[in-house]
Amino acid sequence: MKKMLSLVLAAGLSVGTLAACSGDKEASKETDSGKDWTGTITVWDGPRWPDDKDNKFHWMEAKIKEFEAEHKGVKVELVQVPWAELPNKLGVSIAGKSWPDIAPVDISGSAVSIDQIDQGVLESVDDLYTKEELKDFYPNALDAYKYDGKLYGIPNSMTVHTMLLNLDLFKERNVEPPKNGEWTWDEFLDTAEKLTFDRDGDGKTDVYGFSTYILPGYYEAWPFFYIDGGSPLSKDMKKFTFNDPKAVDAIQRLADLKLKDKVSPESSGGADVGGTFQAWANAQQRTVAMQPWATWAIGAAQGKYPTNFAVANYPTGKSGKPVTIGGVGGWTMFHQEDAGKKMMVGEFMKFINTTDEQFEMATKYGTFPARISTADKDPYKDNPQMARAQEMSSQVVMLPRHPEWKKIDEAIQTELQLVFNGEKTAKQAMDEAQKKVDELLK
Amino acid sequence: MKPVQQVTNAAKPVDLARKTSVWTQIKKNYAAYLFLLPKLILFVAFIMIPVVWAFVSSFQEYKIFGSEWVGFENYVKVFQSSAFYDALKNTFLFTVVTVPFNVISALIIASLIHPLGKWSQSFFRGAFYLPTVTSMVIVAMVWRWMYNQDFGLFNYVLGLFGMDPVNWLGQSSTALWSLIIMQCLIPFGVGIILYLAAMGSISHSLYEAATIDGANGFQKWLRITIPLLKPTTLYLVLLSTIGSFQVFTQIIMMTGGGPGSATETLVHLIYKTGFRDFEFGYASAQSIVLFAIILIFSIIQFRVLRYDD
Incomplete structure (x- = not known):
């Protein structure tokens, strides 16, 4: 009896250990339209400008709430990553094929390399905007996300x-x-x-x-x-x-x-x-x-x-x-298995990258907009130092x-x-x- | 002849035990083995499989969606790399200075604590062990402040004597030595505790006999204590050599391997190769070479310091 009890206990411990090792399986529904897709989108972001409670993620948190309210059944999980740690953390995640859906990185090689693009780590976002819509982005900002004739990210700022x-x-x-x-x-x-x-x-x-x-x-x-x-x-x-x-x-x-x-x-x-x-x-x-x-x-x-x-x-x-x-900053979409989810991820990328969002980022975060329509709103009319810095854009190499x-x-x-x-x-x-x-x- | 007979008789059960198959042993103690199973599963999952995987990867060029076999190419690259030799040289220097210093200082400190009363011994044991339970990240940050060129403790002290500040971590000539000094000045808590435990198990009769023979305190320490601590010394030398060859936290927190490659060490180089350059096959080959180096050192140390000599 004692032996049986030991056996059951030990087997239970083993199963418990194994169970602890397994992750929660994401609930997803694969659809072709994308509109009906439900599940979780994972977004990484670094600290931006603080609110009155010194929360430097308040902008993204607010956008997530709005997006979730508009898309029932879609949950956006924000992973807060200090900027200095982002390249290393992303590198480890890429190696383990556990990348986020969206991350605020460029393709210059500091976080995502050309070699990784060749291997299919990033999704091309050529279909996200129409040609007409893309005309609203500065060409040099778009160029920073172009590789081999394809667009691998959407610029949101320039520095x-x-x-x-x-x-x-x-x-x-x-x-x-x-x-x-x-x-x-x-x-x-x-x-x-x-x-x-x-x-x-x-x-x-x-x-x-x-x-x-x-x-x-x-x-x-x-x-x-x-x-x-x-x-x-x-x-x-x-x-x-x-x-x-x-x-x-x-x-x-x-x-x-x-x-x-x-x-x-x-x-x-x-x-x-x-x-x-x-x-x-x-x-x-x-x-x-x-x-x-x-x-x-x-x-x-x-x-x-x-x-x-x-x-x-x-x-x-x-x-x-x-x-x-x-430099050019923006959003990149990582490899997606599910066409419906890919569309939803793209929708979120567009949602946080509108003319108004870039305007807010320009005025509060100290970056130059990548959209012409944002620049036309003159975000630095009350900020002579930023206006002076923007003049230096023409000197950029x-x-x-x-x-x-x-x-x-x-x-x-x-x-x-x-x-x-x-x-x-x-x-x-x-x-x-x-x-x-x-x-x-x- | 009688003692020989005794030995022969005593050996018989041992031989029988050896003949007993592993499977019989497992069947006999299966409950114990089942309790060990969770730990064994974790060991296999998180130690054995990654080690085997690293070995296999060392013959591959890592790709995210399917690696390619490249034979010994990664190993050739390791031995042709000047960065690897720079890192090996720095790691070797770090090890040959810090390991003897730490082990000898642990022996001396333990010898000084051992004769003290119960409470004093507990206090010093705790005090010297404290840095061991403190995260190396915290320790490194404190030392980074002490080495700061503008407002660090060391330059403040130098300033009191009218000396110019030193860029401790920023110059090739001082950076590695600054890290070595830091490592030497952090008490080797594990060593002190193990030496104290080993000293406690040495029979008092040996010291009494030596006292009768007219030996003084130092002679007793040199002729009785140190030889009988040899197994502990061997263990500590092995332990700290492995630790020194794997030095990483101080490097990434304090110098990042610079200036130039002045403080680049093997594990930091492996980390960069793997997680900055994403060359996991090459990084695995570097790891296997490091493993071989540590193994060779361990065998040499084992042969030199083994107890039965």
């Missing part, structure tokens, strides 16, 4: 990198900011020198003119490397060109702001993103007068970290043209869309870190990077 100037520090040092935010490298260096000073007279520098950081996947410093006409790869993406004098001189000049000119703190060129931003924006610090940031930082400096600031171009170099790097870009980027950025540490010259570092990149370009 650029800009120079942000702390006007309080300019005023303290009696320095004039660049007229119309336009300046040459020499003018920029002169300004940085004037803004580097010992505030308390202890013989140590308290405030620096400029700082930035270097980290794979981040491009705040990169427009500086383009200002003499340099670029990481040749136009046909078959040759590494960042060891060309046009790029090497520009890289060395930026590193020398710390190493020779002493207008950047020792931490400049390090990998501390948060610490770099805090040094410019946090009222308790404000130890750096000028930093380059993507446009989200404008929103932060107008909201969470109220700062008296101006937006300026990156300084011009030997090419004489102002340059910046831009896009990063190369090479299938191995993530590895190429790392090969370059890890060497750039050594330049900013003073361990290598820009030429030595880029020659070293070339060895690794050439392998990837084969």
Whole structure:
């Protein structure tokens, strides 16, 4: 009897364990029309602008409620993912074929690679909008989601990198900011020198003119490397060109702001993103007068970290043209087995990407709209800093869309870190990077 | 002759037991085996199958909808990769410095705690074990602050002596050593606890005999304690070597492998290959090579430190 009891108990435990391992099966109804489809759509999103309760997901939560009310039987599950964790989390999910239905990522390679598109991880959304409807999107925004003649996502925003100037520090040092935010490298260096000073007279520098950081996947410093006409790869993406004098001189000049000119703190060129931003924006610090940031930082400096600031171009170099790097954000749809569900997922993508939604995102979140109709509503009429940043859209150069870009980027950025540490010259570092990149370009 | 006879007789039941088949044993103790079954299922599902899968994957090019066999291509790639050798060099340096330091420091700390009274011993045992139950993520974040160039503790102390701040984690020359120092200064709690337990099981009569023979405290420690702790030392060396070869959390939290490849380690490289580049076949091959390296080290350590020597 005892043995029987043991047997039953142990068998029960085994079954219980196995049952715990199995997931809940999603209730779905496959239809051809899509209108009758019911079930759960999984959407990933990162934190956006906060409401009065500091909830940074309130916009998506509100849209989900509206959508569910309009589509009985459809449940939209929101998975909140910090932006910094999104590429890694998505990578793991893709590897395990447990991807979401919708995620706010681009196809540049940071989260979803060209190789994965080739393998069918993303659904083409060519049928989501009519040709006429697509005309409402900026062509360069759509191009960012095009691969092999197909559209693999819907753009919802565009960003650029800009120079942000702390006007309080300019005023303290009696320095004039660049007229119309336009300046040459020499003018920029002169300004940085004037803004580097010992505030308390202890013989140590308290405030620096400029700082930035270097980290794979981040491009705040990169427009500086383009200002003499340099670029990481040749136009046909078959040759590494960042060891060309046009790029090497520009890289060395930026590193020398710390190493020779002493207008950047020792931490400049390090990998501390948060610490770099805090040094410019946090009222308790404000130890750096000028930093380059993507446009989200404008929103932060107008909201969470109220700062008296101006937006300026990156300084011009030997090419004489102002340059910046831009990005396009949007929504991508992941592989769908069920035609009905695919239609419903597409419907939700359209629902959160209307002219009005892009307007709200532009005014509250600090991005530029990807829809012409949104731009026509002049979202920045009361926001001179964003309006100035939007002017820089015409200066945008896009990063190369090479299938191995993530590895190429790392090969370059890890060497750039050594330049900013003073361990290598820009030429030595880029020659070293070339060895690794050439392998990837084969 | 009698003692020999005794040994021969004693060996007989052992031989018989060996002859007993595994299946008979299972039948005899089936209830116990059934209770072990859930754990066994989890072990097979989450350890055995992934390990076998990794081995199989190491001969494939991973594709999401069906992988392709590539033979030894991934292994060739591993041994041709300069990144792998850089990571191996860093991991090796990390291991050869931290493992002896941690094991020896655990032995010394345990030896100092052992003679204390019950309450003092409990206090120090708890105090030294505390970092072990603290998440390495938290520990790494605290150390990142201490190493911060602008407002970290270490540079503050240097500043008191009029010295310039050091970019501890940002320079190739100091980054890996900063991580090594951190690892050395985190008490090896498991080691201390195991050494204390092992010291408690050493017979007092050995120390009494040594005292009668005129041995002083240090001689007793050197000639009795350390030799009798050899099995524990072997276990701890193996344990910490495996742990050091698998160092990851500190790297991803504090340096990301940089600057350059100054703090790149094998497991961080495997992680990047798998979950950043999505080359799971190549990452599996790197994992198998790491497994082989750890295995070789373990065999060497086992042979050098084994008890019956």
